[in-house]
Structure formats: structure tokens, C-alpha cells
Amino acid sequence: MKKKEIIRKFVVYGVYIIFLSALQVSFSDSFSINGQVADLMLVFVILTGYLFGLKDAIVVGLITGLLRDYYAGPAFEGGTDQPVALLGLGMLLMLYAGVISSVLFTKAFHRKLPLGFVQVMIVTVSYKVVGHVLFVIMLAISGRGSEYLSLFEIVTDSLIPQMIVNLLATAPILLMLRYMGPYKNGINKRLLLGSGETENLWRTN
Amino acid sequence: MRRLFSNKIFIVILITLLVVVIIIMSTIPGNPIRTITAPVSFVIDPIQKGVKSVGEGITGFFSAVTEGMDIRKENEELKAEIAQLEYQVAQGEEAIRRWEELKDAFHIKDTFENYRIIGAPVLTREADEWFSVIRIDLGQNDGFLLFQDQSCAVVDARMNLIGRIMTSEPESSKVLPLLHEGFSVSAKVNTVNGAVVRVSGETTLKQDGLCKVTRIPVTIDLKVGDELVTSGQGGLFPAGIPIGVIISVDYSSELNRTAILQPYANLNDIKDVFVMVPEENSDTTADTEAVSVVSPR
CATH class of the missing domain: 1.20.5 (Single alpha-helices involved in coiled-coils or other helix-helix interfaces)
Structure with a gap:
């Protein structure tokens, strides 16, 4: 990879990560449906993994997760009256969102742009399900009781609104990555080497 | 390998x-891991503030354009002038509202005279339903130094409880909101010798903007409409900060008597918050020694 390409990759990823995360936490009330905020960070990580592969997904996932933890990292009470700010949970969740997105259905989907929406939908649902499970575990560990949302509430108040709002956010981010992204022509050529894929597989039509 | x-x-x-x-x-309290976020704070916070101010500028611009177009429909000739005047009136009303709120805050300060009240704008809000801690524009570089395991109460302009400070970084601080599942505070009914209870955030109530009240003594019956204020027990919060009002009670189980509280503060509308920092020479709590303000904003 040429030096110029590497610089482009770092700059574009850096700008997008900082911009999207700042946008999400600064104007969360403007990008929300039924209390669920458009998860620009998550969508960005999913699409990076989907379009540009595992290595990019790991790096972007970790950095985005660190910012997520920094801005709004969850608090863990741990049975005391002094809650501590957890660091790393966002990194872990974003890492796996990227990793799953980079391996799940990429051969079947051929990294085609319209199917990026399907990928966002699948990983968003997975993220929410894992999030709810983790949260229940954390509540149990911290001794805050066993009361939690019902399955119906999780589906109607959490999963569906989050999916809708994330799908709405997918279109601009997908276009940004494809046409103003870290790689020329929106293609990570390293993924093509040895995979038997051609650039045609990336085309949308 | x-x-x-x-x-x-x-x-x-x-x-x-x-x-x-x-x-x-x-x-783990006192861990060095937290220092990871210090450099992040130096880089990210100024950029985030920039994005926020640009976004607010654009929003303001489009609002002004929309107002101007509405006025044009009514009077084409006076469009520009009316648009300008409308905008100025809106700005003036906002300024008056803010001034009234600040005036109220200063009045309350007399009530909590052992505390210094520092205002700070809200920088960031929740990232999703679990990452829901907020950040305010008050950090160590502003002289606000918070040691490990210490905290301060955060209130709105009408002195209603919003939450508590969790951590302070060079450029900003994290606030744990009242509705957060990790938040809990000792409260009492706002009467002479009112019953002491526990108010805490609850997952099932968060989306509706409500809190849960627990540890209600068997001998006491909370009633709908009762006002709860901080009890002062535990030393973190001074006594008497209004929290909210009881909207329902559940005494179906004698062992687990609960109630639902509607907080006075509406976190969605809050743009500025006020941090209550104990004065160094006061004898309120042990917090006094730990929390210090070198040079308030």
C-alpha cells in the first residue's frame, strides 16, 4: 500500500469517527425515534467491517468504542453507593459489531451496497439483544433487582425503533464510505487478493 | 509465533x-486505567464543542430562514425586516427566560450557603439506551478538581436535582443522571420529620422519565402528591434539594413497598446545569476536603 493511500485511510477514518461520534452525542434528541437515538457510531463500524474487512473493523471498532466509553460510558454500581464509570464495554461491543459485520454474509452479499442495509439490520438486532442480556447480567451483579423490560417492551420500544433509526442513518454513511471513503473507488483491494472476487462484485448494479 | x-x-x-x-x-477504585481518557479529553472535547456550535449555528440559520419565509407569505414587502425582528424577539425572550432562571438559582444559593454553585452547559447526551451518561463543560482545566470516590450534586436552574458528578477530566466532567439505573439517593418527604426513603433509577421507568422509590418504612404511608427532597444522609447531597413528586404507590407487598416518582427536572430540555461544590471551610461533609474549586468559571 502506498504512503499516500495509508495517509488517506487514517485521515478519512479519523475524521469520520470523530465527526459521527460528536454528532451522535451532541444532537441525540434530533436523531431519535421513540427514545432510541440513531447509532451513527455503530452503523459506521458495521459498514466499515462490511465494506472493508476485518482489520479495518477491528481498528475502527476499538477507537469508536473508546469514544463511546469516553462520552457516555455506562455506570456500574457494584453494590456500593459510588457508581464507577466503566471503560472498555463500548470498545468490546463495537469491536464485535465490526468483526461480526466483516465475516457475516460477506460472501453471500458480495459486499454490495444495497445489502449493507440488511447487514446493518442484522448486526443492530444482534447488538441490541446482546446489550439487553449484558444489562440484565449487570443488574444482577450489582444487586439492583431482577425487574427488567418485558419481551414485548424490548421489541416495540427498543429493537424496532432502533432498527428504523439506524437504517435511516445507513444511507448517508454508506454513500460516504463508498464515494468519499478511506479507499479509492470505495474498494479495499486487499480483500480481493486471493479471494477470487473481482471489482465487479462490488458494484451496485 | x-x-x-x-x-x-x-x-x-x-x-x-x-x-x-x-x-x-x-x-477498581484508584486504577490507572482512567488516565487513558485524559489525552482523549484534550483532543476530543474541543472538536466536539466545535461540532456542537456549528450544528447549533446551522439549526439557528434554518430556523431564521423558515421564520422569514412564513413572514414573506403574510407581507412580501416587509419580509426581511419582520424576519429580523422576529429573530431578535426570540433571542430576547430566551435571554429573559435564562435571566429569570439564573435569578432563581442565586436565590436558592442562599439556602445552601455552604455550597458554591458553578454553572456549566451540557456538552453531550446519551449515545444509546445503555450509554446514557451525560457530559458537561466543566473540567479540571476550569479548576474543578474531583478526586476518586468523591462526587457533587448537580441541579437545574430551579435547583431541582438532576444527578451527580461521576468523574472529572481535563476539559469536561461526566454526570450520572437521576434516571440512570446506577443512580440512587436517600430522600425524605418534604415535611417536618418526613419519612426517609430511597429514590433510584429503574430500567423499566427510564423511558417514561420516572424513578422508583423503595425502602418505604412500614409505619409510613407515602401519598400521591407527596414531595420528596434529598435527606442529606450519606453526606453526598445536602438536605433539601427538591427531587420530584410521588405519582403512584404500591403497597401490595409489605416487604417491598414501592412508589413511582416524577422528577421535577426534565433532562431532555436542559441546556445548562449547576454543580454544587462544598465550600472548603464548611463543616458539611468529608467531601469538603476532597472536592475543590481553584478558580471557578
Whole structure:
């Protein structure tokens, strides 16, 4: 990879990560449906993994997760009256969102742009399900009781609104990555080497 | 070994273990992990403030344009002038509202005379339903120094409880909101010798903007409409900060008597908050020695 390409990759990823995360936490009330905020960070990580592969997904996932933890990292009470700010949970969740997105259905989907929406939908649902499970575990560990949302509430108040709002956010981010992204022509050529894929597989039509 | 590090699964597992160690260490008081976020604060906060101010500028611009177009429909000739005047009136009303709120805050300050009240704008809000801690524009560089395991109460302009400070970084501080599942505070009914109860955030109530009241003594019956204020027990919050009003009670179980509280503060509308910092020469709590303000904003 040429030096110029590497610089482009770092700059574009850096700008997008900082911009999207700042946008999400600064104007969360403007990008929300039924209390669920458009998860620009998550969508960005999913699409990076989907379009540009595992290595990019790991790096972007970790950095985005660190910012997520920094801005709004969850608090863990741990049975005391002094809650501590957890660091790393966002990194872990974003890492796996990227990793799953980079391996799940990429051969079947051929990294085609319209199917990026399907990928966002699948990983968003997975993220929410894992999030709810983790949260229940954390509540149990911290001794805050066993009361939690019902399955119906999780589906109607959490999963569906989050999916809708994330799908709405997918279109601009997908276009940004494809046409103003870290790689020329929106293609990570390293993924093509040895995979038997051609650039045609990336085309949308 | 080199072959091992080229294995993608191995790399993912290795990173996972590393992150899990970070998570575990971050729960230990006094850990050095938290210093990771200090450089992030220096870089990210100014950029985030920039994005926020640009966004607000654009929003303001489009609002002004929309107002101007409405006025044009009514009177084409006076469009520009009316648009300008409308905008100025809106700005003036906002300024008057803010001034009234600040005036109220200063009045309350007399009530809590052992506390210094520092205003700070809200920088960031929740990232999703679990990452819901907020950040305010008050950090160590502003002279607000918060040691490990210490905290301060955060209130709105009408002195209603909003939450508590969790951590302070160079450029900003994290606030744990009242509705957050990790938040709890000792409260009492706002009457002479009112019953002491516990108010805490609850997952099932958060989306509706409500809190749960527990540890209600068997001898006391809370009633709908009762006002709860901080009790002052525990030393973190001064007594008497209004929290909210009881909207329903559930005494179906004698062992688990609960109630639902509607907080006075509406977190969605809050743009500025006020941090209550104990004065260094007051004898309120042990917090006094730990929390210091070198040079308030």
C-alpha cells in the first residue's frame, strides 16, 4: 500500500469517527425515534467491517468504542453507593459489531451496497439483544433487582425503533464510505487478493 | 509465533482479553486505567464543542430562514425586516427566560450557603439506551478538581436535582443522571420529620422519565402528591434539594413497598446545569476536603 493511500485511510477514518461520534452525542434528541437515538457510531463500524474487512473493523471498532466509553460510558454500581464509570464495554461491543459485520454474509452479499442495509439490520438486532442480556447480567451483579423490560417492551420500544433509526442513518454513511471513503473507488483491494472476487462484485448494479 | 499473530481469530481473542482486563480494572477504585481518557479529553472535547456550535449555528440559520419565509407569505414587502425582528424577539425572550432562571438559582444559593454553585452547559447526551451518561463543560482545566470516590450534586436552574458528578477530566466532567439505573439517593418527604426513603433509577421507568422509590418504612404511608427532597444522609447531597413528586404507590407487598416518582427536572430540555461544590471551610461533609474549586468559571 502506498504512503499516500495509508495517509488517506487514517485521515478519512479519523475524521469520520470523530465527526459521527460528536454528532451522535451532541444532537441525540434530533436523531431519535421513540427514545432510541440513531447509532451513527455503530452503523459506521458495521459498514466499515462490511465494506472493508476485518482489520479495518477491528481498528475502527476499538477507537469508536473508546469514544463511546469516553462520552457516555455506562455506570456500574457494584453494590456500593459510588457508581464507577466503566471503560472498555463500548470498545468490546463495537469491536464485535465490526468483526461480526466483516465475516457475516460477506460472501453471500458480495459486499454490495444495497445489502449493507440488511447487514446493518442484522448486526443492530444482534447488538441490541446482546446489550439487553449484558444489562440484565449487570443488574444482577450489582444487586439492583431482577425487574427488567418485558419481551414485548424490548421489541416495540427498543429493537424496532432502533432498527428504523439506524437504517435511516445507513444511507448517508454508506454513500460516504463508498464515494468519499478511506479507499479509492470505495474498494479495499486487499480483500480481493486471493479471494477470487473481482471489482465487479462490488458494484451496485 | 509469527504465524500465530497472523491468525485473525487469535488476534480477535487477544484483543478481547485485553479489553476485558481494561473493563475489570476500570471497576477498581484508584486504577490507572482512567488516565487513558485524559489525552482523549484534550483532543476530543474541543472538536466536539466545535461540532456542537456549528450544528447549533446551522439549526439557528434554518430556523431564521423558515421564520422569514412564513413572514414573506403574510407581507412580501416587509419580509426581511419582520424576519429580523422576529429573530431578535426570540433571542430576547430566551435571554429573559435564562435571566429569570439564573435569578432563581442565586436565590436558592442562599439556602445552601455552604455550597458554591458553578454553572456549566451540557456538552453531550446519551449515545444509546445503555450509554446514557451525560457530559458537561466543566473540567479540571476550569479548576474543578474531583478526586476518586468523591462526587457533587448537580441541579437545574430551579435547583431541582438532576444527578451527580461521576468523574472529572481535563476539559469536561461526566454526570450520572437521576434516571440512570446506577443512580440512587436517600430522600425524605418534604415535611417536618418526613419519612426517609430511597429514590433510584429503574430500567423499566427510564423511558417514561420516572424513578422508583423503595425502602418505604412500614409505619409510613407515602401519598400521591407527596414531595420528596434529598435527606442529606450519606453526606453526598445536602438536605433539601427538591427531587420530584410521588405519582403512584404500591403497597401490595409489605416487604417491598414501592412508589413511582416524577422528577421535577426534565433532562431532555436542559441546556445548562449547576454543580454544587462544598465550600472548603464548611463543616458539611468529608467531601469538603476532597472536592475543590481553584478558580471557578
